[in-house]
Amino acid sequence: MPRQTPPRRRSYDQYCATSRALDAVGDRWALLIVRELLGGPRRYTDLLADLPGVSTDMLATRLRDMERDGLAVRRRLPAPANASVYELTERGAGLLPVLRALATWGAPDLAERRPTDAVRAHWFAIPLLGPLGAACGGDRVLVEVELPEGLFHIRTGLAPGRPSYGDGAADTAPDARLVMDADTCRALGEGTATLAEAVKEGRVRVRGEGAAARRLRGEDGGGSAA
Structure with a gap:
């Protein structure tokens, strides 16, 4: 039986770095999957729940595309899970600055929430990475x-390249x-x-009694939370 050739990826066929990037992540839903x-x-099932509006077929197709292009991999969790x-490869994780730039560019359009807008709390994480990192002085803080x-x-x-945010509570005490x-x-x-x-x-309101919490409250000699 002859070996099947995988379908050719759609391409802009332009010798341009921007064009090549859009070949990989320019399709609808691709960058939002990266965000998750x-x-x-x-x-x-988590991805399906946090990407309201995506169809099961579209999600499956985009995930296959991302695996094929070396942006994501699928692995099996050990028992009892x-x-x-699905998780990003190093190349996929390298898209974080792209998402941060897009979030900055798109922020003015959030001035008014539309009645049809879905919302998930962790969607606010990417824009907050820079301000919160600065407030923590570059230290490792959860x-x-x-x-x-x-x-x-x-x-x-x-x-x-390491996940810097996540949905829900952290797995250790913050x-x-x-x-x-x-x-x-x-606004932040x-x-x-x-x-x-x-x-x-x-x-x-800042809850916590450790050094990081005091710093974020502006205590201990006038914090650097600005």
């Missing part, structure tokens, strides 16, 4: 962020927890407010 996987390994998860829409966590000071609403979180991510200002105004 940047938070760590996810099961297919016995489930398959922070949970609590919004009315849900909970996510951010790890600052990690080496490039150094601090920030409690705020989505509008405040958006956009840079129209600083964490120091938001804490002082009572828009952000």
Whole structure:
């Protein structure tokens, strides 16, 4: 039986770095799948739940494309989980700066939430990475962020390529927890407010008693949360 040749990837057929990048991640849903996987390994059902509007066929197709292009891999978790998860390769994880730049560029369009807009708390994580990392002075700090829409966590000071955020509570005790609403979180991510200002105004509550929490509250000699 002759060996089947895999279908040719659609291409812009342009000798251009931007064109090559769009060949790999320019299709609909591709970068949003990357957004989910940047938070760590996810099961297919998790991806389906956190990508409202995607069809099962489209999700399966995009994941196959990402495996083929070396952006993601699928692996089996050991017992007792016995489930398959998808995770980014090093090349796939390298798209984090791209997602951060897109989030910055698109932030002004979030000024008004549309009635049809779905929302997940961890979607606010990427814009918050820079401001929170700066507030923590580049140190390795684990922070949970609590919004009315849900909970996510951010790890600052990690080496490039390691998951720096995730959905839900962290798997270890956090150094601090920030409690705020989505509008405040958006303002922090956009840079129209600083964490120091938001804490002082009572828009952000910082829970925790360790050094990181005190620093984020602006204690211990005048914190660097600005």
